[in-house]
Structure formats: C-alpha cells, structure tokens
C-alpha cells in the first residue's frame with residue numbers, strides 16, 4: 001500500500017496539490033484520470049521521488065523510505081521513451097539489466113516478451129514502431145522485479161494491437177504488485193482499472209465517469 005498524507009505541491013505560484021490524501025492498494029491497478037495539467041505526472045514523480053513535494057508524507061507499505069530504497073522498489077515507466085536508439089532491443093535489455101541490483105531471470109524476460117508479442121529482439125530501437133518501443137520501455141521497467149509499477153501514459157500514440165499486448169501483460173502483473181497508471185483512454189480504464197482516481201477540478205471526466213456509472217475517488221473530496 002502507498003499512503004499519501006497532506007501532500008502539497010506548487011510550481012512558483014501555481015498550486016497543484018493542497019493537503020491531498022489518498023492510498024494506493026497492493027495487488028490493484030489504479031488508474032489516474034484528469035485533464036491535461038491536472039497534476040497526474042507530478043503525483044507520479046513525487047511517488048517515485050523524482051520530484052520533491054512542498055509538504056506531506058508518502059509511505060510505502062507503512063514506511064517512509066530513502067530515495068535509494070524507493071528507486072529499488074519502484075519500476076517507473078515515463079511518458080517519454082528512454083531507450084538507446086542505436087542499440088538493439090537485446091542490447092538495451094542487457095544494459096539495463098546490468099544496472100539493476102537484482103534483475104529478473106532470462107526465463108521471465110522470455111515470458112514477458114511472449115506476453116507482449118515482442119519478437120524483434122535483434123532490431124535496433126531506431127528501426128522499431130512506436131508501439132514496439134513502448135513494449136520495450138515497459139519491459140525495461142520490469143527488469144528489477146519491482147513490487148510497485150508506475151506508468152505514465154504507457155500506450156500513448158500506439159495502435160490497438162500493441163495496446164492490447166501491453167494490457168495483457170499489465171493484467172497478469174497486477175496479481176502480484178501495486179500498479180498506478182495514467183491514461184486519457186477510457187477503453188484503457190475499462191480493460192485495466194480496479195480503482196479509478198480523478199485528479200483536478202475539471203468536470204469533463206467527472207461527468208463521463210458518472211454517466212458510465214463507474215465508481216471513482218474524487219480528489220476534490222479529499
């Protein structure tokens with residue numbers, strides 16, 4: 001479980017969070033929804049210790065952790081693809097595997113690749129489609145076997161088939177870990193979300209979720 005208490009965050013005079021409280025459950029995939037600029041990525045970056053809050057606490061499974069411990073526990077898959085374009089998929093895997101303290105077995109890598117339908121392992125990243133790059137980006141985030149997985153718009157700009165492959169893997173991963181994901185796709189919410197949290201003040205998503213009859217936690221009421 002991740003517990004966020006009294007979180008405050010502002011950029012110059014722009015207040016993004018003020019005394020914000022929420023929890024993210026283990027073995028659960030939580031989707032963060034909200035309009036552009038609502039603060040979803042900021043929240044994810046605070047949870048992953050890439051960004052400092054102005055106030056409040058974040059606890060991981062009941063404990064406050066150092067930045068190093070947080071980085072060991074969390075697999076963070078950012079919006080931007082962070083791969084070496086001139087290296088092959090396998091070379092990227094080997095590079096990032098060497099960086100992680102306790103990396104997953106080769107068998108598990110094969111298993112993830114199969115679930116993702118990721119077979120172009122000898123191709124350079126620069127030669128891959130956007131969807132395949134996103135699959136590799138996800139795989140890299142899984143190499144350290146993180147108990148928490150955080151994904152910022154993992155399927156932005158890719159075709160339905162690649163999105164489906166990524167959904168398949170995420171749905172199997174959520175049985176054993178805590179996953180938080182941001183998206184603007186309602187079909188993604190439908191096929192993945194165990195819980196929905198709405199961030200920001202805009203009423204658009206609030207109305208849509210109410211129309212669909214989906215339960216959600218509203219940040220305005222926290």
Ligand SMILES: Nc1ncnc2c1ncn2[C@@H]1O[C@H](COP(=O)(O)OP(=O)(O)OP(=O)(O)O)[C@@H](O)[C@H]1O
Nearest residue numbers: 011012014016034035036037038039040041042043
């Ligand atoms: N480093 C920064 N310096 C100043 N302002 C920032 C910084 N990072 C984010 N912001 C601002 O904070 C607000 C929240 O940004 P954030 O990226 O968290 O929103 P978001 O909900 O993830 O949006 P999107 O759906 O577009 O990704 C935005 O107005 C953004 O411009």
